[in-house]
Amino acid sequence: MSLDKPYLDIPGTTIFDADQARKGYHLNQFCMSLMKAENRERFRANERAYLEEWPMSEAQRQAVLARDWSRMIELGGNVYFLAKLFSTDGKSFQYVAALMTGMSQAEYAKMMLEGGRRPEGNRYVGEKR
């Protein structure tokens, strides 16, 4: 019997569950390696070569190189691990969150100042606003 995943009908949300964590293990461990200054330097010097040291999928490597955050999440990345990568790039949680929504950072920051994204229409697929 498969596990119950009642959160799958929440729109625009990937829950980092055991299946995602299994898929993303090496991607996330790569991100954590960037907590050491010397690794950040080696990564910056040659991203491709550094990524080759990690047994992750080619799709995951491509997503890292392209800084495609949504794709990394889809392939098992978790935002707290990915934070080590965007911190290495000098970027913030808000910068990355805005990118994932497809908004500009200015638009996203404005939405947050106005109280954030409303839950209405966002609780489950098909909910009316």
Added chain:
Amino acid sequence: MARITAGVTTSHVPAIGAAIDNGKTAEPYWAPVFAGYDFSKRWFADHMPDVVLLVYNDHASAFSLDIVPTFAIGCADRFQPADEGWGPRPVPVVEGHPELAAHIAQSVIQQDFDLTIINRMDVDHGLTIPLSLMFGQPAAWPVKVIPIAVNVVLYPPPSGRRCFALGQALRRAVESFDADLNVQVWGTGGMSHQLQGLRAGLINQPWDQQWLDRLISDPEELSLVPHLEYVREAGSEGIELVMWLVMRGALDPRVRVVHRFYHVPASNTAVGHVILENDR
């Protein structure tokens, strides 16, 4: 006898730490956030505990995906601020209380909570930002800290019910420690926020406010709220709020609200902060 005198909760948004560390707290964006902690700094002048049991979550800093403990207790005599990718925060080393921590571990495990014992770990913004918010930028933290790390990153976290019961077990453990210590329990994280996907930026102010009401007056019932409601209503990262229930379980059923603060936004997040004392 050691005793638990108060509970404190606060969000631990990384950008708050950056604002403190970079001297931006007076800027128009940040001033309303920090204003919510002015009272708290004054309150601590008269209510400084000896030890804080600081319930927080590690954000992929001490724990990689190699080992993910659901509940862990820091038993070391000191904890270094973690390098989360931009260098460690410029904050003091966190001093532990190994004797009380070891006592709690033994007591709580015998109360059926299988804590993971951690003798070496770095502590990230989840633990150091609450200290900064309450105590500012001192040369040394004015309290000893026992980190209680709860997994809320890899789904599923422990249930609200389990977190509340852990708080009750922590209280029994503290009260059986044979030294005259003033202990507070802090719960951190939350409130509503989502940091990933097309739904990033989700904030649910009415839900947060009713959750705070229930945390204060009806925590047992609140502890039964399932994970799914947190994720749906308060965002994928809003589920951190279960950690506040550990704090609440360690206090009396009836509490006095000393301070309550709520503000949107800090970066991507709704900030909540309460101080509760046992009402007797």
